[in-house]
Amino acid sequence: SAVISQKPSRDICQRGTSLTIQCQVDSQVTMMFWYRQQPGQSLTLIATANQGSEATYESGFVIDKFPISRPNLTFSTLTVSNMSPEDSSIYLCSVDRNEQFFGPGTRLTVL
Amino acid sequence: AQSVTQLDSQVPVFEEAPVELRCNYSSSVSVYLFWYVQYPNQGLQLLLKYLSGSTLVKGINGFEAEFNKSQTSFHLRKPSVHISDTAEYFCAVADTGRRALTFGSGTRLQVQP
Numbered sequence: 477s478a479v480i481s482q483k484p485s486r487d488i489c490q491r492g493t494s495l496t497i498q499c500q501v502d503s504q505v506t507m508m509f510w511y512r513q514q515p516g517q518s519l520t521l522i523a524t525a526n527q528g529s530e531a532t533y534e535s536g537f538v539i540d541k542f543p544i545s546r547p548n549l550t551f552s553t554l555t556v557s558n559m560s561p562e563d564s565s566i567y568l569c570s571v572d573r574n575e576q577f578f579g580p581g582t583r584l585t586v587l
Numbered sequence: 588a589q590s591v592t593q594l595d596s597q598v599p600v601f602e603e604a605p606v607e608l609r610c611n612y613s614s615s616v617s618v619y620l621f622w623y624v625q626y627p628n629q630g631l632q633l634l635l636k637y638l639s640g641s642t643l644v645k646g647i648n649g650f651e652a653e654f655n656k657s658q659t660s661f662h663l664r665k666p667s668v669h670i671s672d673t674a675e676y677f678c679a680v681a682d683t684g685r686r687a688l689t690f691g692s693g694t695r696l697q698v699q700p
């Protein structure tokens with residue numbers, strides 16, 4: 477199993493600003509993932525973050541908008557840049573350890 | 588690339604009745620299959636997974652699913668539901684190499700007394 481924490485748990489932000497979300501895992505993992513869950517919808521993969529390499533982004537997501545850092549095997553950050561109300565979502569990180577374990581999510585509201 | 592189709596967006600059912608939530612997938616490579624549950628205002632919890640072996644998989648809370656390769660399906664079943672099973676259920680697939688999950692659109696199970 478894996479214990480994953482995310483900070484902040486929720487935030488309300490003004491449009492045009494940026495928010496950095498932190499994801500901490502209780503033990504080392506190679507693969508970490510960031511997902512977005514827009515209101516009332518399913519989860520969509522934003523990017524895969526492996527330590528020591530650039531994150532790999534899915535179609536429709538770009539590094540300038542969602543820069544990701546992966547400085548070590550237990551930590552990652554996702555920044556939501558130049559936010560607009562359309563970025564209001566729950567952002568979740570997950571790790572793969574024969575199955576994916578998810579963090580509790582960060583609920584972001586952009587006004 | 589993979590895709591997942593959950594045919595039913597909402598499934599209303601009476602308490603103690605059986606339920607089946609349908610999931611079909613498409614993929615050009617071998618996949619792992621998962622069902623997750625999301626209770627209101629809570630995170631995702633893994634119900635069960637198929638990696639290999641027996642095609643009938645048993646999970647938590649009395650749920651089970653059967654992998655049917657020829658029909659590319661992974662339907663979730665429970666013989667008798669409880670009010671507490673009311674939640675959103677997501678089917679997901681991951682290719683065996685890349686491991687990132689592709690989710691279906693979700694099925695809202697509403698158990699009525």
